[in-house]
Amino acid sequence: MSFDFATPINRRQPRLSSDAAEDVIEWPSQKWHRYDEDVLPLWVADMDFRSPPEVIEALQARLEHGVYGYGLVPDSLRAALCEWSVRRYDWDIEAGWQHWLPGVVPALHLASLAFTEPGDGVMTVTPIYPPFLQVARRTGRELQQAALVPPESEEGQWTLDLDALEAAVTERTRLLLWCHPHNPTGRQWSHAELEGLAAFVERHDLVVVSDELHCDLLLDEGARHVPLAAAFPQLAARIVTLWAPSKTFNLAGLTAACAIISDARLRRRFVETAKGLMPDGNVLGLVAAEAAFRHGEAWRQALLDVLRGHRRALVERVARWPGVQLAAPQSTYLAWLDLRESHVGSADSPAAELLKQAGVALSDGADFGWPGFARLNFGTTAQQLELALERMDRVLG
Structure with missing residues (x-):
């Protein structure tokens, strides 16, 4: 085709x-x-x-129904994402780990509200997708930043500076906002870098939100994405993975994303915080997401x-x-x-x-x-x- x-x-x-x-x-x-x-x-x-085309056809069929009232996340969508995860990333997630919401940016703010208190530190690395830098101010927290290391040659890549993370962390740091693969540099992090990051997160008792929106768009032939939560299962009690079909399948305007949280306590805190702040799922966005994961x-x-x-x-x-x-x-x-x-x-x-x-x-x-x-x-x-x-x-x- x-x-x-x-x-x-x-x-x-x-x-x-x-x-x-x-x-x-x-x-x-x-x-x-x-x-x-x-x-x-x-x-x-x-x-x-x-x-x-399969996404467009699924949307057309849903539009023909003519009623667009409050919907629910269908079990078939949860199953489709589970199948996508196993097939593409060898990560066996469960339907009950998923919490669907209108986007990754709202999820970043929810995480700050759910896992930190006013005045706590919210850390990220720069350069970074701008909303990462705005979460702390918008939620009354303290922004903490660590700079990546620029390439040393034309063939080089941006790299993670673990020493910079150590220099930026404080006793009030509670949350790390992470981007994997990285926006804007396009970096696919090495296992060694992620291993150092995982140790840092554990050492400082942090919750980490891993934005993995671009994981389906690896450009190097033969490259394979490994979700942070899959690579380091010891982080299960402290990690929120964010996925969405928006970047991969050009569906951003349909506002459908998913937080995958295996730890029940962590998931409960996140879901409870979302109540009253997030609307119910976009019925068209959910249809598009399932069609994309099943047929795209x-x-x-x-x-x-x-x-x-x-x-x-x-x-x-x-x-x-x-x-x-x-x-x-x-x-x-x-x-x-x-x-x-x-x-x-x-x-x-x-x-x-x-x-x-x-x-x-x-x-x-x-x-x-x-x-x-x-x-x-x-x-x-x-x-x-x-x-x-x-x-x-x-x-x-």
């Missing part, structure tokens, strides 16, 4: 209703409507590809081939830009550009300068805790990516 990842889909223009041309129904997109029409958006992490594998494999080609094209292009560095992402459709030594590196925000000079919108590295960097989303058509890179050529080349 073939899938179309090449034809551009117009996400900017509104659709007209079938009844009358004057009745305009707008479907605004955060990605495409944040900037003017002459800007190419490669920022927020959603892709410009249609979701798997062929589409995912085709997507990976496309993303590998895009990564290759991006790495080759960056090599032509003086002063720009990129550690080729091992996972995700996100690239973390070091622009500090580039032509735009002297600007307060290289991303803002590229927006101004090239008309390409990237995510500002300052929001990830590292000014001078920018995150580029290459989860788009080859045509769109090439057009954006040509514009960036004129500024960075």
Whole structure:
């Protein structure tokens, strides 16, 4: 079965209703409507590809029912995620470990409320997906940060600095927010790094929330993701794993994610905290999630081939830009550009300068805790990516 990842889909223009041309129904997109029409958006992490056909068909069938009242998480979805976990990651999870909720960002905030007290420390490593840096402030906790180590060569990768974690931890630290694989660097952590992290978590008696949203998108041939909880079962009483079909199958707007918590006491605290703060499941999101996990594998494999080609094209292009560095992402459709030594590196925000000079919108590295960097989303058509890179050529080349 073939899938179309090449034809551009117009996400900017509104659709007209079938009844009358004057009745305009707008479907605004955060990605495409944040900037003017002459800007190419490669920022927020959603892709410009249609979701798997089986997902679209399942949604159409659910829409035909015509009633969209309060729903329940179906046992069949729980079973589908259990099967996906065993088949893809050799991790035998149970249906009762799952708590479905509207997204990973709400889950991060829930974890802070459930497992810490006001004034406690919430730790993470930087650079990091911006909501990780906002959880502590929003929940009245103390943000604690440890920096990753940048690559030492063009072939190198970002690495975990366990000494930096030790320097940042305090007696009030209670929670570690972890990203595995890592957003924005695309790093797939080594077993040795994770082993050191697990020992750190145990030594300091921390709860760890492992955001593993990009685990289905490993780009290196033969690479295999091992969930943190599966690799280190001794962490069972202190770990929350976050999974979702949103990044893999481009379903972010349907708001369906899952917290997997094997420890009953930990799970009870998390679920009790969610009551009254989280809405019931999105009935369409749950349908889409099950269809994706049951029938989306062929589409995912085709997507990976496309993303590998895009990564290759991006790495080759960056090599032509003086002063720009990129550690080729091992996972995700996100690239973390070091622009500090580039032509735009002297600007307060290289991303803002590229927006101004090239008309390409990237995510500002300052929001990830590292000014001078920018995150580029290459989860788009080859045509769109090439057009954006040509514009960036004129500024960075």
